[in-house]
Amino acid sequence: MTGGTGPGATSGTIVYYVHHHGSGHAHRAAAIAAHCRTPVVGVGSRPAPYGWPGAWHELPLDTGGGDTAETADVTAGGTLHWVPRHHDGLRARTAAVSALLAAGPARLLVADVSVEIALLARLHGVPVAVVAQPGERLDRAHRTVYDLAEVLLAPWPADPPRPWRPELTGRTVHLGGLSRYDDRTARPGPGRRRVLVLTGSGDGGADPAALAAAASATPDWTWRVAGGLTGALRDAPPNLACAGWTGEVWAELQDADVVVGHAGQNVVAEIAAARRAAVVVPAERPYGEQVATGAVLRAAGLATVRDRWPAPADWPGVLDEAMSRGGAGWSRWSDGRAAERAAAVLDGIAA
Template sequence: MIGWYVHHHGYGHVARFRAVQPHLRERVRVFSSLPRPDGPDDEVEWIVLPGDADTVERADGAVCDPRDADPTVRGALHWAPHDHPGHRARLARIAAHTEDLRVFVTDVSAEVVAFTRLLGLRTVAVTQPGERTDPAHSLAYDLADRILAPWAHGAVPAGALSPRTDRVVWTGGISRHDGRVADAADAERSVLFLGRALDDDVRRAAEQQLAAAGWRTRAIGHDAASRVDDPWSLLTSHTVVVSAAGQNSVADLAAAGARAVVVAQDRPFDEQRHTARALHRWNLARVAPEGVDAAGVAALVEAAATDDPDWSRWQVAGAAERAAEAVEAMLP
């Protein structure tokens, strides 16, 4: 059996797992703070972990705010607060369910990589773009038996991986939409605003300017009411898609062959800025400047409408299978 840690921030980590899992021959046991989502088949076990970032009251009545409890261990780790019962229970729950595991995949947590390796498990660390040369990432990459980089080799510079290339597998961008057939494009000019790539006021103003110029607009995923479980037909039928530069978003754009405008979000280690620069360098998308306004967005959409990006360079085709093969190659 394979263990798989799914980080609970956003939807990207669980989406990546859901794309890879159908290609695994071994059964999987997932560990996550997220509740079990719809989608994984019944063979997938899902163990919900206690939270470790909330303020709690200890048995002696003292209040524990993990942010004030040396969570980074003087910069050596990312999150390991003193005296937090959730943090302790979380690691105990992982350890209690590892006896029958043959390999453990972590997407993503430096501490879980270190912990599972200390348990003697074969470890696979999923990495992301950005300046990840800090001590905690370096420790995780040094300890991991294999490192999965879910983007095309050479696309995004990753200095932290350079000394460890013998253990890195660049899978290409992993998208749940790989292999799907695109819907026919709309005859009229249309733009899809995907997720919270822009502040609401900037997006609404851009929609107004584009509508005045003859564009049909639609926005999805910017709040709970606008979420769409399967946006594939929208991704493939609109003339231009405006999106953030997260790994899953970019892989989905590549799978759809979309003309795109990407807006890099402020993320730890400058992950999305690194990805956006790669997209610009390879002429795969128009990249919005920092603080872009509505007029700037509208101009980028107009420019992107005539683009012909070669998204095959992002190597989405077969990426989920390659990730599954890399994990199962670690099985004893």
């Protein structure tokens, strides 16, 4: 653990749990925490995100050790999502969060996202704000955590609408798309027929063979990949390059005319902040998360959405369609104030 330890460390604070999968949870949490007036203490399985404004507690991992009879039934009969039996890491992790919550007490815990951490906080008498996720969240664990939340923070706009449990409407705050770049000013695209393929750290990367085929089919476009690949890029055509992982995705976004990405909340929000024409290909995710977001984007006409990676012969038309659509419509998705909006809600509950 780093910083903020000891009795009273969480008195008058917001405890913010950040899930370790991908980078979107961390980017979103850091953006919101930076706008909070109430001190924020972060907890998660990774080191503190870049720009984290307060104390951070790195938790023991609750994974590893193999799937044995001792650790089986990780969902407790479908009641929760991840509670492997007799797991030392889970026990240490839960104890660490309990100690933190008991030291203050904290005024509020934000879960982005964990059913188990949210439930643990509420069992300590600490109110919980839950970051909502798209898709069919109708399993017992999701229903429980959404029902116990003081507020649900939805990082997408109320319009265009999407299916949502009616009884949750009064406790749901639609923030709009939220990214680490919401304070930046987007400039017009360069008009040089440049494609940026944006991959997330939680999606495994782009298929190099599919990229090479797409670039070969569109020789009048320049392709660039920001993020990872699922394998080595061999025999790449001259109009395809890979930047790898970069800490400054904004510059890559600004240099592109069309951005190709999946339908994860963070990738969509970054494209929206940059106001770029987009081709969105939803990836398979639990609960149909990205398929749900892709359907909303398609219905609203905000992006060119394809259910699967287009065939090489289809790419010229796909890119032309995206360019014709443009990126100005993203102002409906993101107004640049989502993090401020979230922080105001959290400060209000913690007051």
